[in-house]
Structures are given as structure tokens and as C-alpha cells.
Amino acid sequence: MKRILCLSAALLALGVFAAVPAAAQSYPQRPVTLVVPFPAGGGSDALARLIGRGLEKDLGQAVVVENVPGAGSTIGFNRVANAEPNGYTILWGSSSGLVMAPHLYPRLQYDSFKSFEPIGMVAYSPYVLATGAISPFQTFDQLRAHAKAHPGQLNWASPGVGTSLHLTLLLMLEQMGVQATPIAYAGGAASMVGLLRNDVQFLVDIPSSVLPQVQAGKVRPLAVTTPERLSDLPEVATLAELGLKGFDSRAWFALLAPRGTPADVTGRLASALKRTLADPDALAAMKRTGFVASPSSPEELARRTREEHRSWGQVIQQHKVRIE
Template sequence: MRTKIRMLVAAALAAGIAVAALAQPAAEKYPRQPIRMVVTFPPGGSSDAVVRMLLPRLNESLGQPVIVDNRPGAGGNIGTSVIAKAPPDGYTMGVVAAGALSANSSLYAQMPFDVQKDLRPVSMLASIPFVLVGNPAVPAKTLKDLIARAKVHPGQLSVAHGGNGTAMHLSIALFSQMAGVKLVEVPYKGSGPAALDAIGGQVDLAMVDLPSALQQIRAGKLTAYAVTTPKRLSQLPEVPTMSEAGVPGYDSTGWFGVVAPAATPTGAVARMNVALTEALSDPVVQANIRNLGVEPTPGSPEELASFITSETAKWAKVIKQSNIKID
């Protein structure tokens, strides 16, 4: 009898283990419901456009719909705060640009979140090159000529940018510091209006993102002095980098990545990273993104975390030296 009981117990235990083993993958499966992707800029912008290009591939890979939720405002702080305060269950993530992840902590006296404590990096998404352009009537035709003219006539050349505290604003600050020039900065609400006023002659120069100026440069309506990236751009191979053109070591690139609430499970972060990497590696998707003037740049969570740390330190120095503050 005891032997029979032991056999029954052993069989029951074995069955229980088998059931548990079968049930475990289902319990750990992610995702099991739609995922909200908060985009910290309005519809139509570069980050929003890139995300929407990725949606078909993401939906297919994840087996659940990814739903875009645009939450713009305060240099990305509003949307990023929504992400930071969301339940850390893997079903809210967000696309956040360089400002909110690296510069805003030095620009704003008070922040509604702490990047290091409240957010978990998921993946780098894309980078956006900037280009320093000018009205063709400006006498200087090269960056070295422009710098020389600015030094002879300090405070006379005006330069537009996409708004106070934006990456374009900080790119101008970095340029002025490294080149040793003083320019009259004119903030605009976005790159598009800044580029248009440079074409119209209301300002001499503009620091804008590539999508806002590419066609006007090609049409000869704007002079392109230099791109802000370490390497030349495939879209403008004839335009030198800042480093090549007279400001050695200059590097300023707009970028955005995907982050999640800090306590989001590792499995969810890893799964989303794989889905994003696969989508960004698709040749058709890459071509569509590059047509926007944006470069797909997938990467691991660890790479994004390291990049955020280095960018935060870099821009903190620039902001302090230029005494830039946002109320």
C-alpha cells in the first residue's frame, strides 16, 4: 500500500511539474495586450514620423498593436513625465528626444522626473543631423570665412534656431564657444520657420535640422556651411563637417530613443529592443527613414544608457558656460 501511495504521489508531482512547465511560458509571454508608445512631440514631426513608419513591423513582430500617444510640450518634459509615472508593466513606453533625456536637467530649474532614477533605456532609435545654413547674400561662402567675418564684426550676424533650449539652440551655443564668435541668436518655433526666414533674409544664418533645409540647399536657396555630425552626410556629400570646415572636434547631433518606466521588467525591455532593432534593420524602412533626412540608429539598452550619461555631462558644460536657462 505504501509503495502504491508513493507511486501515486510521484505521479501527481510529475504531472504537476509538467503542467507548471506548460503553463510557465504562457504566464511569461510578452506582450499580451496593446502597448502605448508615448511620443513627446506633436504629430508630423521627425520622431512621430519615424515611429509611424515602424508600426507595421512592430505590430507584426510583437503580435500586439503599438498605439501612438502624442504628448508634446515643455521641451519633451510633459510626455517624458507621463512615461516615468506610468505603471512599470511593459505596456507604456515612449519616444523621447535628446533634450528631455540629456539637456533639460541643466536647462530647467525644476524637473518633473529624474532620468537616471525614473526611466529605463530600451533602445536608441534615430539621429537627426543639423546643418548651419545662410542666406546666399551673406558675403562669407565658407565656414572659415563666416567665422572670420563674425570675429571682425561681433554681434552683427544673426542666427535663427528652432527654439530656446532645443538641440539646435545648444548647437549654436557650442559653435559660438568653440569658434570664439558672438552671434545674435533669434529663437523660432521650429526649424521650418527658421529656415524660411533665412531664405527671406530676415536673419543671416540658421541652425536647422536636415529635413527642414535639404531641398532649399539643393535648390540654391540656402548656403550650407557645414553639417554638425562627425562624418559627412550621404544626402549632402559635398558639404563639409564643422570639424573639417574650421571647428575641430565639433559634434552635435539630434537624437531620440525609446525609454520605459524604471521598474519595467527586463524581459519586456529586451523584447521591445529586439522588435525595434529588427524594424530599423529592414532595408525598406531604412530607406524611408533616410528620405526624411533622419538616420536609423538602433542600439542596446546599455548603449543608450551610456550615451545619455555622456550627453548629459557634455551639454551641462555648454549650458553653464552660455548661461542658458528656461523658465
């Protein structure tokens, strides 16, 4: 009997000790993949890599950026929606993929609310309304007055149907109460060429695209699309200040995980993100690329997603924008 008791105690102890490593394991134990649903080399990709380096320092594991572009970022979103919910595959989410794409793509394979766990907001970029330096418009009011007096005669650059820039201009023109003619371009770079040639008389774009042209004297900024003025263009008023009450359009980015990822894992990621966004070097690097840090709780990210999903859905439905 004594031998049996000793053997049982030994086996129990062995079981306890065998369980310790599993219980003591802390996330992460291996590299984390950050899926960026945009091509490498762009502004969003650069920001994602900056945040990835900050997460690496905090998590103590490599954060590997995987670019999965295509179909308006929806391919990358779908990749993460179907990943194992263990925290080792996370998403560089965007406002375009979360709140606009669901209204644009009839056969979308992910759900903005059911497919992901929110981790936190990262940053946003305002847009700048600009005209070419060779245009006659010195101010936003001059542009608006001319557009009202000559319906449909001014051209604006559309860098792709359903893009956030395209939808921002639709909303702006609607609130201005004017009609203008969209000219389709294959992206922002081509749109800027059209503006410099005066083929189009205005566009909206991110600061990192507009500011170099402003500094070169080739482009004139007329307004900023967020309620806050842009620190690099402090003299340029916001659209809200210029009469478009409550106007707020921005590109924003956030971290998300597949639905079902354990709360302690998403909490660990949220803490790492929060510390990364408090790092002075990271903040300075963001500012140089035209982004503004915008840390939030997972709950705040979920709330913003719901609100903008509803508001942009109304714009898209009203203008009958659809991508097949």
C-alpha cells in the same frame, strides 16, 4: 485514505495546470502604447510611427502611438516615468528630453537615469549650418572671418531657448570664438523664413528642413554638425573638418521603458527594435526623412546618455540657459 490521496493529487494537478497559462504567457499579450512627446505630423513623429510599424510586425501586437507634447517634451517623458512598468507603455525618448531638459527645467519630475530602463538607440539626424543664397557668404570660413571682424553684427536664428538647435549654435559660436546676435523665432519654420529674408544670416536645422531649400536654390549649406558628412550633401564639410575639433551635435532618438520593467520584457523589445532597424525598407524610409539608423545595446544607450548629459550640462551652465 486512498480517496484523500486521489483528491490531493487531483488538486495538485489542477494547481499545476492552472499555473501553466501564467507561466507560459509571453510578452506582449495586448497592444503596446508608444508615447511620443512631440506633436503629430513632425519628423520625429513620422519616424516613431515607422518604427512602431516595424515593432508591430515583430511583436505580433499593435503598437499605438500616443502623442503627448508640451514643455519641451518633458510632459511625455513624465507620462512614461509614472506608467506601470510592464512593457505596455514605452517612450520615444529624445536627446533633448534625456540630456538637455534636466539642466534646463528646475522642477523636472523625472530623472533621466532613475526613471527609465534603456532599450536601445533608434536613429539620429545631423544638423546643417546654412546661410541664405542672397547672403555674401559662400563658405564657412568666410562667415567666420566676417563674424570675427564684426562682432555682434551678424544675426542667427534661435528657434526657442533651450532647444537643441539653440544650444548647438551656442556651442558652435563658442568654439568659433565669435560673437553674433540671436534672433528669437517660434520654431524652425519661422526661422527659415527669417533666413530667406536675410533677417538672420545663418541657422542650423535638420536636413529635411534645409535640403528642399538647397534644392530650390534659396539656401546655401556651409557645414554639417556631425563627424560624418551627410550623404545627401557629400561635398559639404563637417565642422570638425573645418577646424572645430571634435564638434558633434545631433538629434537622436531611442526607446525606453519605465524603471522596473522586467529585463525579459525590455530584452524582447530590444530584439524587436534591432530586427526593425535591420529591415531594408525601414532603412530606406529613414533615409528619405533625413535620419540615420543607429542601433545600440541598452548599455551603449545608457553610456551615451551619461556622456551627453555631462557635456550639454556644461554648455547650458556656461551660457546660463534656463527655462522657468
